[in-house]
Amino acid sequence: MSIRQRLTLLIGLPLLALIGSLLALRQLEARQFEWMLADARRGRMALLDRWLDLTGDSLRRFADDCSRWAAMGRFVDHPDPLWPEANLGAKLTELNACAAWILDRGGSVIGAVSRPGAPAEPQPPVTAAAWPAVTASTPFPHFFAATPDGLLEVHGAPIRSPDGADPHRPARAWFLVAKLWDDSQLGLLSHLTDSEVRLADSGADPHLETVGGGTLQLARPLADWKGRTVRLLISSTLDRATYASQLSF
Numbered sequence: 001m002s003i004r005q006r007l008t009l010l011i012g013l014p015l016l017a018l019i020g021s022l023l024a025l026r027q028l029e030a031r032q033f034e035w036m037l038a039d040a041r042r043g044r045m046a047l048l049d050r051w052l053d054l055t056g057d058s059l060r061r062f063a064d065d066c067s068r069w070a071a072m073g074r075f076v077d078h079p080d081p082l083w084p085e086a087n088l089g090a091k092l093t094e095l096n097a098c099a100a101w102i103l104d105r106g107g108s109v110i111g112a113v114s115r116p117g118a119p120a121e122p123q124p125p126v127t128a129a130a131w132p133a134v135t136a137s138t139p140f141p142h143f144f145a146a147t148p149d150g151l152l153e154v155h156g157a158p159i160r161s162p163d164g165a166d167p168h169r170p171a172r173a174w175f176l177v178a179k180l181w182d183d184s185q186l187g188l189l190s191h192l193t194d195s196e197v198r199l200a201d202s203g204a205d206p207h208l209e210t211v212g213g214g215t216l217q218l219a220r221p222l223a224d225w226k227g228r229t230v231r232l233l234i235s236s237t238l239d240r241a242t243y244a245s246q247l248s249f
Contacts, residue, residue, distance in 0.1 A: 067157035076173040084113035103174040107131025143225040151181040195237035202229040
């Protein structure tokens with residue numbers, strides 16, 4: 001072996017080792033970034049889900065409380081068109097709900113009320129013919145519905161007996177309450193999650209995206225009573241850890 005070949009080996013082998021080490025380090029950094037991104041996604045999605053549950057909890061509890069109300073049972077026996085407004089109208093304003101309906105066992109409306117100033121919703125966003133399917137899997141339906149006035153979030157509960165005390169008897173009637181996902185609702189979620197929250201059509205990409213500057217974009221499907229996605233809730237936020245990792249690349 002000539003001196004030139006020996007020098008080439010002496011210089012080339014360490015250089016190749018250095019290049020290999022740099023490539024391995026680069027791959028490790030890429031994997032670490034993917035782990036950080038996945039961890040950030042899980043954390044942000046958990047936070048978003050938590051606030052979705054908490055902001056809907058007042059509506060859920062209202063539906064359950066009303067379904068147990070003795071006066072509600074008496075209304076089912078003797079419907080009075082003035083009773084829903086007199087007894088439920090103020091509570092809708094307090095909850096920022098837009099409408100409530102009392103349905104008979106078959107799902108037909110026997111009483112309805114809309115919050116003053118809110119879009120009138122004389123009919124629930126599900127037909128009487130579909131009502132048995134809505135309650136087939138749960139007596140406490142929760143779903144979203146796209147309407148001409150916007151996206152509605154709906155909670156329901158069964159009215160089982162005149163005194164509302166027996167949870168084991170079949171439902172005699174049903175109570176539904178709805179909230180409109182307007183700018184105030186999206187603004188509240190934006191504030192609570194420290195992100196920019198908006199609604200997108202159901203055909204948008206539902207997967208996590210990382211966009212310039214370390215912004216995490218999450219998409220939470222909002223489903224109707226059939227389980228079909230009617231809108232996507234998009235949350236965009238700057239993740240500082242992700243941003244710092246991007247700067248190192």
